[in-house]
Amino acid sequence: MKYKSQKVAYWFFALCMLLLVLQLTYGFIMAFAHAGMDGLHNWIPFNTAKAVHTNLLVVWLLSGFMGAAYYIIPEESQNELVSVKLAYVQLISLAVVGVVAIVGYHFNYWEGRKFLEIPRPLDYLVVVNVLLFMGLILLTLFKGKRKTTTALVLSMGLLFAALLYLPGMIDFDSQVLDSFFRWWVVHLWVEGVWELIMGGILSFLLIKLTGVDREVIEKWLYVIVGLTFLSGILGTGHHYYYIGVNKIWLIVGGIFSALEPLAFLAMALFAVNMYRKGEKKHPNKIALYWTIGSSIVSFIGAGLLGFAHTLPQTNIYTHGTLVTAMHGHLAFWGAYAMIVFAIISYALPNLTGRKFYDSARGRLAFWLANIGMIGMTVAFGVAGVAQVYMERKMKINFMEVQTEIEVHFWVLIIMATLFSTGITLFIVEFMKHGRPSDEALEIEA
Amino acid sequence: MLSKKQARFFFLGGTAVTFLIFIGLTVFSLSKAQDQSHEENLTEAVVKGKHIWEKNNCMGCHTILGEGGYYAPELTKVIERRGEGYVKAVLMSPVPWAPHGRKMVAYKMSNEEAEDVIAFLNWISKIDLNGFDKIVSPLAKESK
Ligand code: HEM
Ligand code: HEM
Ligand SMILES: [Fe+2]
Numbered sequence: 001m002k003y004k005s006q007k008v009a010y011w012f013f014a015l016c017m018l019l020l021v022l023q024l025t026y027g028f029i030m031a032f033a034h035a036g037m038d039g040l041h042n043w044i045p046f047n048t049a050k051a052v053h054t055n056l057l058v059v060w061l062l063s064g065f066m067g068a069a070y071y072i073i074p075e076e077s078q079n080e081l082v083s084v085k086l087a088y089v090q091l092i093s094l095a096v097v098g099v100v101a102i103v104g105y106h107f108n109y110w111e112g113r114k115f116l117e118i119p120r121p122l123d124y125l126v127v128v129n130v131l132l133f134m135g136l137i138l139l140t141l142f143k144g145k146r147k148t149t150t151a152l153v154l155s156m157g158l159l160f161a162a163l164l165y166l167p168g169m170i171d172f173d174s175q176v177l178d179s180f181f182r183w184w185v186v187h188l189w190v191e192g193v194w195e196l197i198m199g200g201i202l203s204f205l206l207i208k209l210t211g212v213d214r215e216v217i218e219k220w221l222y223v224i225v226g227l228t229f230l231s232g233i234l235g236t237g238h239h240y241y242y243i244g245v246n247k248i249w250l251i252v253g254g255i256f257s258a259l260e261p262l263a264f265l266a267m268a269l270f271a272v273n274m275y276r277k278g279e280k281k282h283p284n285k286i287a288l289y290w291t292i293g294s295s296i297v298s299f300i301g302a303g304l305l306g307f308a309h310t311l312p313q314t315n316i317y318t319h320g321t322l323v324t325a326m327h328g329h330l331a332f333w334g335a336y337a338m339i340v341f342a343i344i345s346y347a348l349p350n351l352t353g354r355k356f357y358d359s360a361r362g363r364l365a366f367w368l369a370n371i372g373m374i375g376m377t378v379a380f381g382v383a384g385v386a387q388v389y390m391e392r393k394m395k396i397n398f399m400e401v402q403t404e405i406e407v408h409f410w411v412l413i414i415m416a417t418l419f420s421t422g423i424t425l426f427i428v429e430f431m432k433h434g435r436p437s438d439e440a441l442e443i444e445a
Numbered sequence: 446m447l448s449k450k451q452a453r454f455f456f457l458g459g460t461a462v463t464f465l466i467f468i469g470l471t472v473f474s475l476s477k478a479q480d481q482s483h484e485e486n487l488t489e490a491v492v493k494g495k496h497i498w499e500k501n502n503c504m505g506c507h508t509i510l511g512e513g514g515y516y517a518p519e520l521t522k523v524i525e526r527r528g529e530g531y532v533k534a535v536l537m538s539p540v541p542w543a544p545h546g547r548k549m550v551a552y553k554m555s556n557e558e559a560e561d562v563i564a565f566l567n568w569i570s571k572i573d574l575n576g577f578d579k580i581v582s583p584l585a586k587e588s589k
Contacts, residue, residue, distance in 0.1 A: 046516045047505020112502030116514055174494045175569060176482045179510060222452035230459040233467045240575035243510045244482045246474035316580050319475040320511030374454050392580060399545035
């Protein structure tokens with residue numbers, strides 16, 4: 001750590017860990033319900049569990065991105081954060097809004113719009129919170145000594161993500177329009193601006209971990225985010241095939257979304273090649289695992305498994321089935337959860353001064369979490385393909401099919417247990433690092 | 446070899462061009478002439494039904510237009526499949542509806558609320574979905 005104010009990042013990462021544990025708990029509730037054990041139904045019905053599971057995911061990822069920005073921006077711009085106090089205010093208000101929303105979901109206080117369940121009054125608080133965050137980051141950046149491409153791409157991703165939250169707040173009478181603009185948030189986040197955030201963090205980590213020249217890394221960063229927007233913006237059309245809008249989206253969405261994996265492929269090739277090229281290898285091996293891992297698993301989860309159902313001819317059968325859940329898990333995990341784990345693994349020793357660079361526990365956490373998540377993906381995938389065949393080809397009744405595929409949810413639960421063990425080890429490792437301290441200043445970064 | 450400046454140009458140029466096309470296509474496909482949803486039939490009851498649908502997060506378990514949870518049946522064509530009477534009974538039931546053991550929340554809706562939801566689902570069922578309505582099962586009437 002080079003700047004005192006970077007310590008704020010630690011608390012955003014700690015919030016990540018806490019919300020992640022809660023997210024997984026609600027995942028288990030849903031998995032058991034699918035397997036036929038819905039004993040909690042009266043208190044936590046499935047729709048509550050689902051809203052909590054997905055919203056906690058988004059909030060902890062955002063908390064991770066914010067922590068990453070508070071860590072990276074001072075170091076890149078060579079400037080202390082403009083106000084540490086306001087950063088803590090922002091942290092606490094983020095946690096409060098998140099908790100109020102989650103509690104509200106247990107009392108029917110929500111708006112049933114997938115992923116955007118937060119009620120509109122709370123949306124305004126989210127906006128204020130994000131404005132404060134953006135203000136702090138952008139001021140720090142512009143008052144800084146240098147403006148690197150890495151810092152610019154990261155900030156641009158965060159800024160666009162904030163702006164794209166707005167279309168989700170418009171009220172529509174028509175379900176078709178509601179859905180149309182909901183995708184401006186959901187799709188353009190994960191297959192657009194969040195990739196800028198991921199690319200920015202990835203590029204920062206590769207510069208630090210491999211020692212490859214910044215100019216080379218940042219040039220490829222532009223190519224990657226160029227591919228992202230070139231395919232991802234018009235790729236939004238893959239959500240417009242079957243919601244009641246013009247057929248033109250079948251062609252446009254089909255072609256451009258089929259190109260989206262290129263950005264993820266580029267990211268994977270980029271990370272692996274920079275690692276090969278690098279001469280000054282950083283001793284933090286765990287951070288390297290998560291960094292390279294993220295670039296590869298995101299290509300599998302988002303790129304390959306996304307491509308598997310993105311053409312209109314396939315999507316007409318798989319749209320809205322467990323096949324979608326299969327892809328959603330590995331894509332979110334590989335691209336966004338793993339990149340947050342990577343920056344946490346890199347930043348923690350620097351923030352706390354404890355150099356657990358290559359512990360057995362850290363490696364085990366990496367492998368268990370990834371093997372568990374791949375197992376979960378297979379379980380969802382088998383259930384999903386079976387569902388598509390029985391329900392949509394053979395026209396068997398929905399609930400009869402669900403009974404047939406119940407067994408796959410027991411496999412899911414076993415794999416999720418493996419996954420959660422990995423996550424637990426990661427959190428133990430997190431806690432073993434202790435608190436951030438000023439003594440860690442000037443530790444070799 | 447590609448320079449950093451060229452790489453930046455690729456990023457900015459590609460983004461600007463695809464963004465403009467995206468806005469153009471959005472304006473085109475949302476224009477009145479291209480409407481596939483029969484917006485003129487969006488009555489007050491349909492809108493009220495949509496609010497009830499959202500207020501209770503029905504989408505947390507069911508899919509509609511193929512979007513939502515994967516825990517309960519797809520509802521785009523449910524009125525054609527089951528008939529209004531059946532759906533009304535589900536919505537007004539004082540105990541959790543669970544024909545196959547999987548429970549739905551007992552919403553205990555009033556007659557009027559249930560009718561609004563049915564108006565909403567009726568409107569949904571008439572949207573032209575580019576063929577999805579025929580494939581997704583059990584949507585068609587013949588598949589019980
Ligand atoms: C990291 C990037 C990505 C993440 C986090 C992600 C996540 C998700 C999630 C959560 C959904 C379900 C959305 C909902 O129903 O509300 C979804 C749907 C979908 N994704 Fe992705 N995705 C990513 C990248 C991609 C890519 C690159 C492609 C295509 C090559 C793709 C293709 C699709 C398709 C076609 C659907 C619609 C499925 C349906 O019709 O039910 N995704 N994605
Ligand atoms: C203990 C581990 C987990 C279990 C048991 C679990 C289980 C589930 C279940 C049963 C669903 C609901 C599917 C439905 O609607 O019927 C779901 C949805 C979802 N989960 Fe998880 N999950 C776990 C961890 C995760 C993680 C780590 C992530 C992200 C990295 C994640 C992301 C999602 C997403 C995005 C959805 C919504 C998918 C969609 O509607 O298309 N889950 N999960
Ligand atoms: Fe998408």
